[in-house]
Amino acid sequence: QKEVEQNSGPLSVPEGAIASLNCTYSDRGSQSFFWYRQYSGKSPELIMSIYSNGDKEDGRFTAQLNKASQYVSLLIRDSQPSDSATYLCAVNTEFNAGGTSYGKLTFGQGTILTVHP
């Protein structure tokens, strides 16, 4: 069973602080990693993707990937109350069907982030 584990929440940070969300995965062959944000009652929304080791920055968001440690994280700088949501880590893992290998997304259980004023 290929698994994706996220740090247990909920995580609460004050407005303006850095929120750090962590994720580990078991499939060493995974090459694609995604962070989705899901507001309560809504569907997941892609916020970041990362494929290479190191950091990738997009505005206030930074994704970090370390394939050797099988670890991916998301940092949110200058956190705002509007960032309050569940953050889902998703990892592209391999599965087999009909004798052919495909990639599929395996999701972590999510981390609930609350940014309080």
Place this chain on the structure above:
Amino acid sequence: ETGVTQTPRHLVMGMTNKKSLKCEQHLGHNAMYWYKQSAKKPLELMFVYSLEERVENNSVPSRFSPECPNSSHLFLHLHTLQPEDSALYLCASSQDFRQDGDTQYFGPGTRLTVL
């Protein structure tokens, strides 16, 4: 929400009913997916279609039956469901799931309640 749309947004059904969920993607993608999201559990992949060809997922009960008439439309037919099937059902699409880095985009979901 013009990328991936789903109808209905909410559905309440009895255990003996038959209903269908509909998904439509306007992104020109080749792959479509059904996911189930239950409270306190990770998103569970149910079915994958690529160019209208179904990729089996053997862990899904037969009371869920998918249909993909073309690359833009995906249905999930439901019959004799159980209360534990109550969940948010999400449709997603992507360009080509065989390619590394392929990104999935989600519809708004159907909130299903089975009485």
